[in-house]
Amino acid sequence: MTASAEQPLLAIDAVGKRFGGVIALDDVSFSVGAHSVVGLIGPNGSGKTTLLNVINGVFAADHGEVRLSGIRIDRKRSCELAATGLTRTFQAARVFRTLAVRQNLFIPLLHQSALDRTAASARANELLELVGLTKHAESIASEISGGQQRLLEFARALVSRPRLVLMDEPFAGVHPQIKTLLVRCIRDSVAREGTSFIIVSHEVPDLVAMSDFMVCLVEGRTAATGSPATVIQNERVIEGYLGRA
Numbered sequence: 041m042t043a044s045a046e047q048p049l050l051a052i053d054a055v056g057k058r059f060g061g062v063i064a065l066d067d068v069s070f071s072v073g074a075h076s077v078v079g080l081i082g083p084n085g086s087g088k089t090t091l092l093n094v095i096n097g098v099f100a101a102d103h104g105e106v107r108l109s110g111i112r113i114d115r116k117r118s119c120e121l122a123a124t125g126l127t128r129t130f131q132a133a134r135v136f137r138t139l140a141v142r143q144n145l146f147i148p149l150l151h152q153s154a155l156d157r158t159a160a161s162a163r164a165n166e167l168l169e170l171v172g173l174t175k176h177a178e179s180i181a182s183e184i185s186g187g188q189q190r191l192l193e194f195a196r197a198l199v200s201r202p203r204l205v206l207m208d209e210p211f212a213g214v215h216p217q218i219k220t221l222l223v224r225c226i227r228d229s230v231a232r233e234g235t236s237f238i239i240v241s242h243e244v245p246d247l248v249a250m251s252d253f254m255v256c257l258v259e260g261r262t263a264a265t266g267s268p269a270t271v272i273q274n275e276r277v278i279e280g281y282l283g284r285a
């Protein structure tokens with residue numbers, strides 16, 4: 041995070057979310073700085089996906105606030121959030137399967153009233169190159185591999201030059217080569233475009249290597265926040281997550 045004393049890019053403040061009798065999030069607070077990677081870990085069912093869903097407006101929080109550059113976003117709908125600079129990838133990659141790979145990249149730009157087609161096309165080409173899909177640009181998305189669909193979903197999340205991208209288990213079930221490429225693309229996006237990421241993953245060594253800041257949820261609570269080294273050595277994290285068989 042969040043080295044600066046200035047306003048963080050994203051501030052999550054005492055967020056709570058309950059589903060019937062299940063407390064999915066219990067007073068979760070942390071912040072995300074500009075051009076940084078936050079690794080979000082925790083056992084299955086600890087509230088990671090619910091938190092991403094609250095941040096991007098799929099669920100309303102029961103209490104607490106989420107602010108992006110100081111502006112409350114926890115009452116906004118998902119479709120309004122892309123315009124504020126927040127995008128998302130999913131646990132199972134979502135692409136428009138019947139559209140060509142290149143066409144997938146234009147979808148997030150269609151809401152722009154004064155779409156500059158030349159600039160959009162250049163941006164699409166740049167991202168296709170970045171994720172190694174240039175030669176598949178005209179293929180129908182359902183015909184490329186699952187790993188390539190994940191890369192396509194990632195490229196689509198970046199096309200509008202978001203300030204923050206939420207990624208839910210991007211490395212789960214992907215070939216190591218695709219994982220390496222995704223990690224490189226995330227780093228590239230942070231370094232060249234100043235994008236920030238919240239990345240949920242069980243691949244703890246990878247997350248430690250790429251995160252500036254980590255958060256561990258256990259049973260909906262923030263068990264630890266801080267540098268990757270301090271979080272993975274934290275007793276609550278070891279007991280509640282890492283030490284579990």
Ligand SMILES: Nc1ncnc2c1ncn2[C@@H]1O[C@H](COP(=O)(O)OP(=O)(O)O)[C@@H](O)[C@H]1O
Pocket residue numbers: 059062063064082083084085086087088089090091
């Ligand atoms: N839409 C939902 N309806 C009811 N319960 C839910 C819903 N989404 C998540 N939960 C519950 O909230 C808790 C946290 O789930 P989730 O955020 O998916 O955890 P994680 O992503 O860390 O595995 C779990 O107990 C889960 O069953």
Ligand SMILES: [Mg+2]
Pocket residue numbers: 088089090131
């Ligand atoms: Mg999840």
